[in-house]
Amino acid sequence: MTPLDKPLRRELQVGADAFTLTIDPDGLKLVRKGKRNGIVLRWEELVNGDAALAKALQASLQTQ
Structure with a gap:
């Protein structure tokens, strides 16, 4: 198995x-x-x- 030792970036479409x-190695980041x-x-x-709690907290902080 290949270790995840550097960032891996991919583009994806969600709707339009x-x-x-x-x-x-730290986790996931999804950015428009x-x-x-x-x-x-x-x-x-x-x-x-x-994860759900962390996501809700981030969303509440970004709207301020």
Whole structure:
């Protein structure tokens, strides 16, 4: 198996919008194409089941 030791970036379409998905040793980051801020999920959050809580917190902070 190949270790994940550097970021892996892929572009994807969700409906009409383009996003960049970055997978790295810390977790996942999904950002709308051309933007800097997006949704970040750390591997620990996913494994511990805290992903939904972390996502909701990030969304509430971004709307302020």
